[in-house]
Amino acid sequence: MMYPPKASMEGQSKGDRTRAAILQAGLEVASTEGLEAITIGRLADRVNLSKSGLFAHFSSKEQLQLEVLQHGRNEFVTRVIGPALAETRGEPRLRTLLKNWLGWNWSNDSRGGCIFLQAAAEYDDREGPLRDALVESQHDMVEFLVGAAALCVEEKHFRSDIDPRQFAFELYALVMAHHFHIRLLDDPTAPKRTRKGFERLLESAK
Amino acid sequence: MMYPPKASMEGQSKGDRTRAAILQAGLEVASTEGLEAITIGRLADRVNLSKSGLFAHFSSKEQLQLEVLQHGRNEFVTRVIGPALAETRGEPRLRTLLKNWLGWNWSNDSRGGCIFLQAAAEYDDREGPLRDALVESQHDMVEFLVGAAALCVEEKHFRSDIDPRQFAFELYALVMAHHFHIRLLDDPTAPKRTRKGFERLLESAK
Numbered sequence: 001m002m003y004p005p006k007a008s009m010e011g012q013s014k015g016d017r018t019r020a021a022i023l024q025a026g027l028e029v030a031s032t033e034g035l036e037a038i039t040i041g042r043l044a045d046r047v048n049l050s051k052s053g054l055f056a057h058f059s060s061k062e063q064l065q066l067e068v069l070q071h072g073r074n075e076f077v078t079r080v081i082g083p084a085l086a087e088t089r090g091e092p093r094l095r096t097l098l099k100n101w102l103g104w105n106w107s108n109d110s111r112g113g114c115i116f117l118q119a120a121a122e123y124d125d126r127e128g129p130l131r132d133a134l135v136e137s138q139h140d141m142v143e144f145l146v147g148a149a150a151l152c153v154e155e156k157h158f159r160s161d162i163d164p165r166q167f168a169f170e171l172y173a174l175v176m177a178h179h180f181h182i183r184l185l186d187d188p189t190a191p192k193r194t195r196k197g198f199e200r201l202l203e204s205a206k
Numbered sequence: 207m208m209y210p211p212k213a214s215m216e217g218q219s220k221g222d223r224t225r226a227a228i229l230q231a232g233l234e235v236a237s238t239e240g241l242e243a244i245t246i247g248r249l250a251d252r253v254n255l256s257k258s259g260l261f262a263h264f265s266s267k268e269q270l271q272l273e274v275l276q277h278g279r280n281e282f283v284t285r286v287i288g289p290a291l292a293e294t295r296g297e298p299r300l301r302t303l304l305k306n307w308l309g310w311n312w313s314n315d316s317r318g319g320c321i322f323l324q325a326a327a328e329y330d331d332r333e334g335p336l337r338d339a340l341v342e343s344q345h346d347m348v349e350f351l352v353g354a355a356a357l358c359v360e361e362k363h364f365r366s367d368i369d370p371r372q373f374a375f376e377l378y379a380l381v382m383a384h385h386f387h388i389r390l391l392d393d394p395t396a397p398k399r400t401r402k403g404f405e406r407l408l409e410s411a412k
Contacts, residue, residue: 032331113330117386121327124319124389125238138391169383169399170406176386177379180323183330185344193375200376200410 019057021047026068027075031115034122035065035130066133072115073137080104081144090155091202094148094171098198101175102191113183116141117176142168149205158205170201225263227253232274233281237321240328241271241336272339278321279343286310287350296361297408300354300377304404307381308397319389322347323382348374355411364411376407 012020025046029038040061044054058064084097104114116138123131145168152158158167174197181190218226231252235244246267250260264270290303310320322344329337351374358364364373380403387396 034327118327120386120390121240121324124386135390142391165395166399166402169387169396170380170403172386173379173383173403174376176382177375180326180330180378180382181375184326184341185348189371190375193372196372197376197379204406204410 015057018047018049022049022054022057022064023068023071026064027071027115030065030068030072031113031118034118035069035115036122038065038068040064062129065130069115069119069130069133069137076104076116084148089148089151091152091157094152094202097148098171098175098195102178102194114179117179142172145171152205162205167201167205171198174198174201221263224253224255228255228260228263228270229274229277232270233277233321236271236274236278237319237324240324241275241321242328244271244274246270268335271336275321275325275336275339275343282310282322290354295354295357297358297363300358300408303354304377304381304401308384308400320385323385348378351377358411368411373407373411377404380404380407 022043025043026038029042029046038061040051040054040058043064044051047054054064058067080097080100083100084093087093087096116134119130119134120138123134146164149158149162149164149167149171152167153160153162153164174194177197178190178194181187181193228249231249232244235248235252244267246257246260246264249270250257253260264273286303286306289306290299293299293302322340325336325340326344329340352370355364355368355370355373355377358373359366359368359370380400383403384396384400387393387399
């Protein structure tokens with residue numbers, strides 16, 4: 001499976017719970033200021049651990065950053081991909097996907113932005129394991145969108161000559177513009193404009 | 207005028223040339239790693255000045271960052287806005303705008319990305335003069351796009367019921383997706399997909 005399922009909270013040891021709290025604090029920092037703003041010391045403060053206490057869970061800053069990114073992926077699956085997959089394939093699934101995706105961007109638990117779009121600006125010029133993990137996550141995301149659009153063709157919700165990859169490109173474009181207009185320009189019309197663009201995109205595919 | 211014209215290189219003193227070299231080096235750093243990666247020491251190294259030599263031109267890191275951002279605006283006007291304004295208003299102007307805008311993103315002098323999209327990720331969570339200057343630049347950019355789309359309506363290249371602000375939102379969305387797919391995903395099809403999305407956007411406005 002592309003995205004691992006979220007770990008259940010039941011039956012977690014104290015160590016597991018501490019680890020989960022560290023990752024959640026990391027996600028909050030990464031969604032607002034970026035993965036580079038994560039430091040062992042800063043997260044230790046946020047979860048009331050000593051630095052060495054935190055080191056017991058994560059052996060390096062990079063490992064911590066990688067696991068925070070993975071935690072972001074898991075959360076995205078729980079909140080955005082999962083509900084879409086539970087919906088009827090084709091157009092209903094796309095609509096559910098967009099609805100939850102915009103909610104993720106706009107006001108997730110961290111009150112920050114999207115960890116992936118934030119990280120894209122950080123790692124588009126760097127080499128290394130963090131960039132590699134981010135690129136993999138975004139390739140998976142694009143492929144998920146392509147697949148969701150292809151199902152619309154299969155279900156005859158879209159015309160047979162629609163290019164699912166083009167559709168995916170334009171759909172992600174709208175979500176990026178939504179993020180930018182909400183987060184930087186504080187534009188309250190962004191959700192409405194995003195939905196309007198989405199309806200136009202759907203109409204042109206029918 | 208919204209954007210100040212670019213200063214001519216002629217008749218520049220040595221001090222002016224040094225200042226211009228510092229700002230250009232700053233733009234290169236900001237377009238790749240971000241405005242926060244600019245430090246007095248780092249730029250001093252790049253232009254072969256001592257730190258105190260650089261301080262003679264810019265009194266603080268923040269002033270330097272603000273002037274680098276302004277330099278980015280000036281360059282954007284020279285390379286993207288100016289050529290568009292020189293074109294016939296309406297659809298021809300929009301086409302020239304997009305062509306140069308994509309070139310700006312993809313391979314400007316810095317071999318980096320777009321300073322504005324990079325800075326958006328940095329400052330969408332911070333208060334202060336840098337965010338204010340960035341937001342102003344992006345408001346101006348959006349208003350320029352809205353105006354360019356409104357002229358398409360006026361010239362009867364677009365239908366009269368087209369909302370120029372919606373058009374501007376969707377146009378900027380495509381440019382953001384282009385930047386993301388080129389820079390992070392290294393996707394060579396991004397320019398083609400962006401142009402295809404643009405044609406669809408134009409068609410739907412006619």
